[in-house]
Amino acid sequence: MKQNQVKPNIIYIYTDQQSATMMSCAGNKWLKTPAMDYLAENGIRFTRAYSPNPVCSPSRVSLMTGRMPGYFYDGDGNQVRENGGSMEIPQVSDEVLSTSIPFYLKEAGYDLYYGGKEHLPESLTPTSLGFIDFCDDEREELAAEASRVIKANHEKPYFMIISLINPHDICYMAIREYAVTGSAKSLVEHGKIEIATLDSAMKIPEGVSYEQFFENYCPPVPLNYEPQIGEPEAIKSLIDQRPFRRNARDNFSDEQWRLHRWAYVRLTEFVDHKVQMILDAVKESGQEENTLIIFSSDHGDNDASHRLEHKTTLYEESANIPFIAMWMGHITAGIVDDKHLISNGLDLLPTVCDYAGIEGRADPRGKSLRPLFEGNLDNNEWRFTLGVESEIGRMVVDQDGFKYIKYDKNGIEEQLLNLNEDPHETTHFTDDSRYAEKLKSLRDAYNLEWFK
Numbered sequence: 001m002k003q004n005q006v007k008p009n010i011i012y013i014y015t016d017q018q019s020a021t022m023m024s025c026a027g028n029k030w031l032k033t034p035a036m037d038y039l040a041e042n043g044i045r046f047t048r049a050y051s052p053n054p055v056c057s058p059s060r061v062s063l064m065t066g067r068m069p070g071y072f073y074d075g076d077g078n079q080v081r082e083n084g085g086s087m088e089i090p091q092v093s094d095e096v097l098s099t100s101i102p103f104y105l106k107e108a109g110y111d112l113y114y115g116g117k118e119h120l121p122e123s124l125t126p127t128s129l130g131f132i133d134f135c136d137d138e139r140e141e142l143a144a145e146a147s148r149v150i151k152a153n154h155e156k157p158y159f160m161i162i163s164l165i166n167p168h169d170i171c172y173m174a175i176r177e178y179a180v181t182g183s184a185k186s187l188v189e190h191g192k193i194e195i196a197t198l199d200s201a202m203k204i205p206e207g208v209s210y211e212q213f214f215e216n217y218c219p220p221v222p223l224n225y226e227p228q229i230g231e232p233e234a235i236k237s238l239i240d241q242r243p244f245r246r247n248a249r250d251n252f253s254d255e256q257w258r259l260h261r262w263a264y265v266r267l268t269e270f271v272d273h274k275v276q277m278i279l280d281a282v283k284e285s286g287q288e289e290n291t292l293i294i295f296s297s298d299h300g301d302n303d304a305s306h307r308l309e310h311k312t313t314l315y316e317e318s319a320n321i322p323f324i325a326m327w328m329g330h331i332t333a334g335i336v337d338d339k340h341l342i343s344n345g346l347d348l349l350p351t352v353c354d355y356a357g358i359e360g361r362a363d364p365r366g367k368s369l370r371p372l373f374e375g376n377l378d379n380n381e382w383r384f385t386l387g388v389e390s391e392i393g394r395m396v397v398d399q400d401g402f403k404y405i406k407y408d409k410n411g412i413e414e415q416l417l418n419l420n421e422d423p424h425e426t427t428h429f430t431d432d433s434r435y436a437e438k439l440k441s442l443r444d445a446y447n448l449e450w451f452k
Contacts, residue, residue: 009290013294044373089123142164171194173202173263179244222303234409245309248309301318306425330373404445
């Protein structure tokens with residue numbers, strides 16, 4: 001950044017469990033998301049952005065540290081690849097702390113604000129890292145409090161994370177339907193706000209009959225509704241981990257799955273309203289042209305694909321996330337980037353540091369997105385592959401639209417997926433001789449670049 005250029009305020013808006021396709025600007029006709037659309041219309045939207053791990057806590061650890069979640073180990077020495085282990089990460093090293101987003105931005109002279117959902121181990125909570133924790137609510141109060149902070153007078157530039165909970169409340173549909181374990185019963189018992197919000201989202205329009213609703217209003221089942229041909233044992237094992245997942249897979253009717261999809265789009269509209277409150281505050285502050293806004297999510301939801309709900313899988317619905325950046329006058333408006341591979345976990349840290357005028361690096365595979373935002377990159381300079389972790393396996397996606405997955409939950413299972421030929425991942429191409437070289441190259445990327 002040029003020395004005479006003012007450092008922008010940076011706001012990172014972070015939803016929970018929102019798939020990349022869950023925006024009207026992404027072509028989804030079943031919902032309207034005017035706030036997210038405004039960001040896309042006035043900035044750049046990436047269609048090939050991925051979560052570092054498509055489940056809550058590991059993804060959030062990656063956000064704070066700029067490292068893959070599997071860099072860390074829990075108190076028993078197990079690599080972190082799922083929620084439980086992520087929450088049990090012991091005190092992190094000084095090296096991690098001194099290469100985290102808050103450390104770098106404090107060095108760059110930024111004030112730090114955090115509001116909303118955390119779901120982080122004790123050593124990586126916002127307060128422990130030096131953020132001003134301005135709001136613990138994850139819903140309406142969060143959007144209102146964030147607006148108050150945005151409209152206040154600021155002597156220094158600020159970096160703010162606004163961590164909104166929805167559309168995560170969709171989780172409670174399957175949990176409530178079959179709460180037979182102690183943990184599921186506890187979630188239902190203590191999830192009164194979540195369930196009330198879900199119930200509100202599940203309401204059909206007034207004056208519309210049940211028959212009219214399913215004929216004209218409710219999303220149909222997805223094109224990849226049936227389990228994948230050759231579905232890995234790791235997926236089946238994931239389903240069997242929690243009885244409510246197995247109940248949904250085996251017993252949900254077509255109408256129940258469609259209601260699940262209806263509630264999911266309504267919950268996404270609910271959170272878009274909160275995003276609108278934040279955007280309005282930025283405008284009212286008079287700082288829209290001095291504020292970089294980045295919008296993303298921690299992971300997606302399976303959304304009835306393969307008769308699955310929740311997250312964790314390496315299917316696109318779960319792992320592919322929205323990623324939009326807007327800075328009026330600095331980022332060309334209305335760009336859709338459908339080529340470059342983005343990791344919101346690895347890439348956010350070097351990106352915000354770049355805009356703050358400081359070099360920041362944690363994992364050397366992370367990249368500043370600023371050249372992509374501003375159209376100053378030779379395509380040959382960008383990564384060709386990207387790694388993603390999960391508790392059931394790990395994968396490498398490539399720029400050509402292929403995915404190599406090595407499942408390891410129930411022994412080793414390999415899959416090669418081709419999003420060009422089969423965008424809905426209804427089958428796999430692992431044994432297809434046409435792609436033998438592609439399979440080999442992605443195995444090499446897996447072993448040599450991402451998961452040594």
